[in-house]
Amino acid sequence: MAVKVDxxxxTGCATCVSxxxxxxxxxxxxxxxVNEDTCIDCxxxxxxxxxxxxxL
Ligand code: SF4
Ligand code: SF4
Structure with a gap:
């Protein structure tokens, strides 16, 4: 799995990065x-x- 980005x-705000x-x-x-190998679907x-x- 891993999160999908629309x-x-x-907007590239980077809130998700933090x-x-x-x-x-x-x-x-x-x-x-999203790095699919690293994402833990939290x-x-x-x-x-x-x-x-x-x-998700
Ligand atoms: S939080 Fe992440 S996915 Fe959402 S707009 Fe900002 S950079 Fe894009
Ligand atoms: S690990 Fe969690 S916060 Fe990070 S990309 Fe995956 S679902 Fe989003």
């Missing part, structure tokens, strides 16, 4: 990018994203 909605406990998210070309970033760009 790149059309993502929120992720395992540093699975980075910003590439102003969009969030859902923290989904709750923290201000524009609901993330989903």
């Amino acid at each position: 790149k059309a909605t993502c 929120a992720c406990p395992v540093e699975a998210i980075k910003i590439t070309a102003e969009k969030a990018e 859902g923290t970033c989904v709750d923290e994203c201000p524009v609901q760009a993330l989903s």
